Amino acid sequence: MVGVMLAAAGSDAAMVLAVGREFSPRLEAFGALEVSLDLDGLARVFGDARTIAHEIRRTAADRGLRVRVAIAGTCTAARLLVRHRIGVTVVEPGGDALALAGLPLDLLAEIAAPQADAAALGTDGDSRGVTAAARPASTPAPALHGRAGRSAQALGLSRAQSDEQKQVQALCHTFRQWGLRTLGQVAALPADDVAARLGQFGVEWQRRARGEDARPLVPAVPEERFEQALELEWPIEGLEPLSFVLGRLMEPLSAHLERKDRGAAVLHVRLHLVTKTVHARSLELPTPMRDARTLRTLALLDLESHPPGAAIDRVVVAVDPTPGRIVQYSLLTRPLPAPEQISTLMARLGALMGEGRCGSPAPVDSWRPGAFTMRPFAPTDEGPAVEVSSALPSVPVTALRRFRHPVPARVAAERGAPVRVTTDRRGLLGGRVERAAGPWRTSGGWWESEWPGGARMQTPEGRGAHGGAGTAAVGVDATAAASVTPAPLLPPSQPWDRDEWDVTLSDGATYRLFRQRDADAWFIDGIVD
């Protein structure tokens, strides 16, 4: 026995669900205003089907809802009936086909689009004075979690239903062209002939016209809150006592996640401070995880970097759940560390080295010297795992040790080629140039700012030095220079124009030099090592 409750347009969707849950835990929502209830076994509690229907309607009215209720042998029959008849409709067992026989054909299109027909209910005769059904202010609204996610899901679902509704409307149009007007007439058609002319889709909707369900009821599982909170008798200060509190909260939270086979996608920590403010932190986890120790460590490491400003009165820990992780190990490759381990390591390294100092390097599509970007370190098991000899070049490739701040240099040049290099940097004394190759001229980024001419160069000290007269000249020709120019950094928006040289000095080392052409200044870019 299935009951369907359809609320008037403008009703609170959460309230409709709440009323449904008061009668049966096995319910399925069709859109925002229609709920299907599995009523088997309720007769012992409330009485016969008609009593149950009236009880549902009365409870809904108590909550400020105007609803229609239909009870039939199948969900489809109840959904069709509830749209056609006002108030309460109860079909005795076995009477579905008869009850549906006289209903208009267009109801089929309506059950394909629950949102649309709910709105239609607000304009029909029964809903007069019902559209503005408002929830009393005193009635508490049930909490809905993950509402945004549900909305997105509902959006995709309603789009699919809209497509189906169009197909059903076309089907109904065909039936009307055949002279059929009621569901009973459609139900009476020979199924073989319907299949021959309208395909499986036609047969499926002919079964609906007979009141048969296409699928069993799929109970809606209420979203669970994964949250733990603790009121502290005395405010605590410092992270050490907080770690014990977090551990106490994480254990049941982790157990709850494990029971439900869920993992935490985002970890929220809210600290209610004695100053009546809330210190909230959210950690997006790279993979779903539920290990209590890992979650506690991650939260603590984050709070070490972002400590609360006052003593803590109340601690709330919540997670955004996501389906648990399924790991398939390989017999042939070495397993990677678990994501929990990597997350913990990255959090510890981040606390030690600073934000954004740890990750995987990645080249960028640019000729800008030394350009790179950082990505989160998240290795996957789908590695190359190929033979070394086939994947690597047969001989090693020389490496460059690049100075992130190029070292200003004094360069003596003859006919444009460097012959002697010295610097003020301790350990980089320089010397006579024994071998040199160059220049290789590169430039770029000039289209992104005022260039050439008085282009601004960013200096490590943050000053803007203008090329030309404003810069101390260091590029000299056959004579020693007096001073050096601050090293240029190359932020992504800055232009560059340089001549590069590879030089081996008398100290035995090979350097990558460049001459900044606008300032005629020399720098050591790196060391070949």
Next chain:
Amino acid sequence: MANSALATLESALRARNLDRTLTTALPPLERTDPSAYAPAGLTDLDACLRSGLPRGQVSELAGSRSSGRLTLLWRFLAAATRRGEIAAFIDTLDRLDVASAQAAGIDLDRLLWIRGHAMARAEGDVLERALDRAIKALSLVVQAGGFGLVAIDLADVPPVALKRLPFNTWLRVQRAVEGSDTACVLVGPEPLARSAGGVTLTLDGRTSWTGEADRSRRLSGVDMQVRVVSPRRRVGGTVPVAATAATGC
């Protein structure tokens, strides 16, 4: 019978890393299977190293500037990441050139790059703090486990600063890495840890050039002489390794 029982007991203690509690001198437990080494994919060098750098030990690449230390390290990292392992590089003074690392064949997605802070002048307290952070990061990575190769670049740190490190620094690292599948590599101007179980590769290299005329000359690579020293593992010898210059870096 007694010898058999003693051997079983010693074996059990060794499996749990408790063999140091024994008062008798045990023969070194040396793994000889291929998975106990991290090869470079260079036939001559791997043969000299008996398959590669030993896992669970601290090895070193030492040499002067432009001797090819970083080039050889890139090769080991490239081989490790191409095998599907993950590797970590602690860049004490933030000197990594991403383009040349990629040109060397390193799978960058499998490389954890821990960047120190680039300093205009690496000296004094600032340098000591940077060095301290880098060694702490090394300890964290080694203790986390799961990495095939972990390297720390100390090549540009002045030797004076390295000598000021507490004497037990590398011993602690050695104890942390012992028994794991991680090969730990220190890159420095001279041997630092001198681990008995690891190997020390001392490099002597010079850059090679092609073209005699000024206009046609270009850097063609680095010719290295790699001297392998490891008395305990009884490997040794000198291996020539030639590296070619990267293009577009």
